[in-house]
Amino acid sequence: MLWISRALAVVVILATVCMAQDSPVTVVKMKGQHKLSLPEVNKLYFSAFSEVQQEFGKRGLKMPPVTLILGAEKDAVEFDKKTISLTKWNPARFVEGAVLIAFEELLTLEKRFEITSRAMRLADATIDVTQLAKK
Numbered sequence: 001m002l003w004i005s006r007a008l009a010v011v012v013i014l015a016t017v018c019m020a021q022d023s024p025v026t027v028v029k030m031k032g033q034h035k036l037s038l039p040e041v042n043k044l045y046f047s048a049f050s051e052v053q054q055e056f057g058k059r060g061l062k063m064p065p066v067t068l069i070l071g072a073e074k075d076a077v078e079f080d081k082k083t084i085s086l087t088k089w090n091p092a093r094f095v096e097g098a099v100l101i102a103f104e105e106l107l108t109l110e111k112r113f114e115i116t117s118r119a120m121r122l123a124d125a126t127i128d129v130t131q132l133a134k135k
Helices: 002-020 038-056 091-106 109-125 129-134
Strands: 025-030 066-070 076-078 083-086
Touching: 025 038, 038 091, 066 091, 076 091, 083 091
Parallel strands: 025 066, 066 083
Antiparallel strands: 076 083
């Protein structure tokens, strides 16, 4: 009986990986049982990436492939590996991770420096009202 469940798990993982070749999200590891639909996962990822693109005013950028790990010890996002780890399948937590990855992808190093410079200039340009009273 145990070998049947292991064989079934291998088949599910292989099928998921094969299906993921045409989709941006790959499910690599699933510990335990999770109700998961790869089309739903991809729809959520596409939606998250599209919203972040719209927020940045950039359209038509390619979505980076993302790895989803279910059954992790804790929910986490690894930006360098573009991995979203969840303890269990939670669409809202997945979208949150997808938004963070999309944000990281679209906020280039140049854009970060630009925003940092503007923030520094704004901080230098503003003065406290109490400083005006002292002059």
